[in-house]
Amino acid sequence: MEKRIILIVPFILSFIDIGDDNTKYLTYWFSSLFIVIFVVFFDNEVEITGNDKLAYFFRPLYLPHIIFAFYMSLSTIFYYFDVNGYYYFEFQAIKVDFIKIHLLAECQRLYLLAHLFYVVGLYITTNYDFIPSYKFNTENYSNTILNISIVFFVLSLITKNVQGLSQLSIGFEGLSYVSSIMLITISFVEAKFAIIGYAISIFVFNYILALTSGSKEAMITPILFLNVYLLQRYRLASFIFFIPIFIFFFYYLPTFNIIIRSLGLSGEMSSIEQITFAINEIESGNAPLEDNNWYFLVYRLSEVDMFIKYFEAVPAYHPHYDFQIVKQGLEAIIPRILYPDKPNIETQVMERVRELGIIAEYSSVSAKPTFVADCYLSFGSTGIIIGHLILGVIMGLLGINSERLFGGYTIGTSLILTGLFKGIWKPFCFEFLFNNIFWSTMIFITIFFAFRSRNLLLNPDE
Numbered sequence: 001m002e003k004r005i006i007l008i009v010p011f012i013l014s015f016i017d018i019g020d021d022n023t024k025y026l027t028y029w030f031s032s033l034f035i036v037i038f039v040v041f042f043d044n045e046v047e048i049t050g051n052d053k054l055a056y057f058f059r060p061l062y063l064p065h066i067i068f069a070f071y072m073s074l075s076t077i078f079y080y081f082d083v084n085g086y087y088y089f090e091f092q093a094i095k096v097d098f099i100k101i102h103l104l105a106e107c108q109r110l111y112l113l114a115h116l117f118y119v120v121g122l123y124i125t126t127n128y129d130f131i132p133s134y135k136f137n138t139e140n141y142s143n144t145i146l147n148i149s150i151v152f153f154v155l156s157l158i159t160k161n162v163q164g165l166s167q168l169s170i171g172f173e174g175l176s177y178v179s180s181i182m183l184i185t186i187s188f189v190e191a192k193f194a195i196i197g198y199a200i201s202i203f204v205f206n207y208i209l210a211l212t213s214g215s216k217e218a219m220i221t222p223i224l225f226l227n228v229y230l231l232q233r234y235r236l237a238s239f240i241f242f243i244p245i246f247i248f249f250f251y252y253l254p255t256f257n258i259i260i261r262s263l264g265l266s267g268e269m270s271s272i273e274q275i276t277f278a279i280n281e282i283e284s285g286n287a288p289l290e291d292n293n294w295y296f297l298v299y300r301l302s303e304v305d306m307f308i309k310y311f312e313a314v315p316a317y318h319p320h321y322d323f324q325i326v327k328q329g330l331e332a333i334i335p336r337i338l339y340p341d342k343p344n345i346e347t348q349v350m351e352r353v354r355e356l357g358i359i360a361e362y363s364s365v366s367a368k369p370t371f372v373a374d375c376y377l378s379f380g381s382t383g384i385i386i387g388h389l390i391l392g393v394i395m396g397l398l399g400i401n402s403e404r405l406f407g408g409y410t411i412g413t414s415l416i417l418t419g420l421f422k423g424i425w426k427p428f429c430f431e432f433l434f435n436n437i438f439w440s441t442m443i444f445i446t447i448f449f450a451f452r453s454r455n456l457l458l459n460p461d462e
Contacts (some may be wrong), residue, residue, distance in 0.1 A: 121392020
C-alpha cells in the first residue's frame with residue numbers, strides 16, 4: 001500500500017508549469033503511461049493468490065484499466081504527431097499546428113486527472129483478500145458454460161427484438177459473446193469439439209453483428225478477449241499465434257471500418273453484403289489503406305480531437321451544464337413504459353453536440369461525447385476528478401462483488417463482470433453509461449438469484 005503514494009507525483013505534475021506545450025503534453029502522456037506500468041507490474045494487488053497477474057487479467061485494475069487508459073490517454077500520441085507535422089515518420093513543417101498543440105496539452109492534462117482519479121477510485125474499493133461467499137457448483141464446466149451461453153444468447157435475441165426490453169439487450173449481448181469466447185477456451189482444453197463448434201458459431205454470429213455495427217470497439221474487443229482467455233491458458237503459444245493476427249487485423253481494420261460506416265448510413269445492404277462489399281473494395285486496391293490507417297490512428301482511435309472542440313466551446317461560448325446532463329442520464333434509466341414522454345436518447349445526446357457547434361446542425365454523423373467530455377461539460381476539471389473517482393469506486397465494487405457472489409474469478413470476473421460491465425472500460429456519455437450500469441446491475445442481481453435457484457451457487461459448507 002505504501003508504494004501507491006508515488007501516484008501523487010502525476011497529480012503534482014498536472015498542476016505545475018513545466019515548460020512549453022510539447023513538454024507539457026509529453027509529461028502528461030508519460031505520467032499516464034507510468035500509472036499503467038505501476039499498477040500492472042509493480043503493485044502486488046493479487047499477492048494473496050500467488051502474484052500471477054495474467055491469471056487474473058480481467059480484474060478491474062488490469063485489462064479493463066489498460067483499455068480505459070489506452071483509449072482515453074495513451075492513444076492521443078498519434079494526434080500529437082499529426083499536429084506536430086508528422087505523417088507516419090515523415091515530417092511536414094507546413095502542417096505544424098501550434099494552436100492545436102496548446103489545446104492538446106491542456107486536454108491531456110485533464111485526461112491525466114481523469115485517469116489518475118479513476119485508479120484512485122479503484123484502489124478505494126479493490127481488496128481481494130476474502131473468501132467468496134458462494135462457490136460455483138458444477139462437475140462439468142464446459143457443459144455448464146454451454147447451457148449458460150445458450151440462455152444468454154436467446155435472451156440477447158429476445159431483448160433486442162422485443163419492444164420495451166431494449167435497455168437489457170446490451171447486457172445480455174455482452175454476456176452472450178463473452179460466454180461464447182469463454183466456452184471456446186474451456187471446451188478446447190477439455191477437447192470437446194462438438195461444443196467448440198457451437199461456441200465458434202455463436203462467436204461468429206456475434207462478430208458479424210460487431211463488424212457491421214460501425215463501432216471500432218465492437219470489432220476489436222472480441223478478438224482481444226479471445227486472445228486473453230487463451231493467453232491465460234497457453235501463454236507463449238497463444239501470444240505467438242495472435243501477434244500476426246493482430247498485425248493483419250489492424251492493418252485492414254481502419255479501411256474496413258470506414259467502408260462499413262459509409263454503407264451503414266444507406267441501410268440498403270444486409271450484414272453479409274456489407275462485409276462482402278468491404279472485403280472486395282480492399283482486395284481491389286480501390287481503398288487508400290495508408291491514408292485510412294493514419295486517419296484512423298489520429299481521429300478515430302482517440303476521441304481527443306472531439307474533446308478539444310468541447311474544451312474550446314465551454315465555458316468560452318457556452319456555460320457549464322451543471323446538473324443538466326446528470327439529470328438526463330438518470331432519466332435515461334427509466335423504462336419508456338413508465339415514462340411515455342421520455343426523449344429519444346440518441347437525439348437528446350446529439351442536441352448538445354450540435355448546440356456547441358461540434359457538428360453541423362443537419363449532419364447525420366453520430367458524435368456522442370465520452371464520459372470524460374460530459375464530466376468536463378458539466379463541471380469542468382472538478383467534474384472530471386469527481387466523476388472518474390466515482391466511476392472507479394463503482395467499478396471496484398462491481399469487481400469485488402462479482403467474485404464474492406459468483407464463486408471467484410472464473411465466473412465472477414471473467415464472465416459476469418466482463419460481459420455486463422465492459423461499457424465502463426471505455427465509457428460513453430452519461431445517458432448511455434448510467435443506463436448500462438443500472439440495468440446491467442439489475443441483470444447481475446437476477447443472474448445471482450437464478451444461479452442460486454438452480455444450485456449453481458452454493459454456500460461453501462453445502
